[in-house]
Amino acid sequence: MVELTSGRRTQVAGIERTSLQALRAWQSAIGIAVRLGAVDVGDWGRTHRWANPPRDPDLVDQLLECVEPVIDANDPKSAALVLEGWLRSAGIGSPNANTFSRITQPSAALQPVINEVLRRRGRAHTLIQRRLVGQNGLAIDKRGWGVDDIPQLVWPCALPEHLRDSTRPDQRILRAVVSMILVRMCTDAKDWVEVGAALRFPPDKSRNWSRYAFSAKLAIKADLVRAAQALGAKLAKESDRVTFQCRSQVNGFGSGALQDVQSPMCLDQGGSDWCPCHV
Numbered sequence: 001m002v003e004l005t006s007g008r009r010t011q012v013a014g015i016e017r018t019s020l021q022a023l024r025a026w027q028s029a030i031g032i033a034v035r036l037g038a039v040d041v042g043d044w045g046r047t048h049r050w051a052n053p054p055r056d057p058d059l060v061d062q063l064l065e066c067v068e069p070v071i072d073a074n075d076p077k078s079a080a081l082v083l084e085g086w087l088r089s090a091g092i093g094s095p096n097a098n099t100f101s102r103i104t105q106p107s108a109a110l111q112p113v114i115n116e117v118l119r120r121r122g123r124a125h126t127l128i129q130r131r132l133v134g135q136n137g138l139a140i141d142k143r144g145w146g147v148d149d150i151p152q153l154v155w156p157c158a159l160p161e162h163l164r165d166s167t168r169p170d171q172r173i174l175r176a177v178v179s180m181i182l183v184r185m186c187t188d189a190k191d192w193v194e195v196g197a198a199l200r201f202p203p204d205k206s207r208n209w210s211r212y213a214f215s216a217k218l219a220i221k222a223d224l225v226r227a228a229q230a231l232g233a234k235l236a237k238e239s240d241r242v243t244f245q246c247r248s249q250v251n252g253f254g255s256g257a258l259q260d261v262q263s264p265m266c267l268d269q270g271g272s273d274w275c276p277c278h279v
């Protein structure tokens with residue numbers, strides 16, 4: 001706070017900011033904390049919060065102490081954990097952008113923390129789009145790879161370790177879904193049917209597999225999105241990738257429809273080409 005009041009640059013959630021940006025981050029964080037009930041402020045803050053700042057020094061101390069873990073966190077992920085705790089206590093299980101934009105003044109310095117919270121919530125396509133935006137708020141549009149670099153089933157080692165031997169859902173379906181996520185990341189496909197078509201999956205397969213894998217009951221949606229994001233980062237670094245543009249049409253029923261599709265193996269399992277776990 002001394003650095004802030006003296007006009008020097010300081011950090012907000014581990015990112016260096018100007019004194020004005022940091023001040024607005026404190027202000028915004030206080031607004032969120034008050035509205036979510038993370039701090040007891042009595043009658044203050046119900047109306048015209050910023051036109052009537054608190055005059056009680058003890059209340060000021062309370063407000064600063066409450067939001068300090070967010071502002072002084074080492075990185076946006078650590079700060080997001082604090083913010084998620086406030087949301088849980090307020091009974092908000094599915095926050096969205098309006099959850100924050102409508103309750104307090106915006107802050108560019110606090111936005112990476114809010115983005116981190118939102119990245120973990122929402123429908124699959126929403127999570128994917130949020131992960132295509134950098135911490136600076138700009139779209140990540142230079143990936144260096146495309147649809148031809150994606151097999152119909154991603155490498156087994158691209159799945160999170162606890163899902164590599166999954167039978168319900170079958171790990172082949174999960175690998176197909178990660179492939180579809182990658183296609184959605186690098187194209188402007190509007191839905192999962194269009195995504196599946198790029199991999200020559202029938203419309204009913206694309207819908208059913210994605211719906212199954214993303215169901216709340218399984219609770220693996222975020223794991224699959226993270227796996228796709230990690231694989232995309234590795235694809236961007238690999239110059240000797242194999243092309244998968246010659247795909248066969250998928251036919252059949254259930255996981256059996258994936259018997260003869262493009263399914264590259266991990267090098268540790270006898271594969272002969274590039275695989276993500278050897279990057």
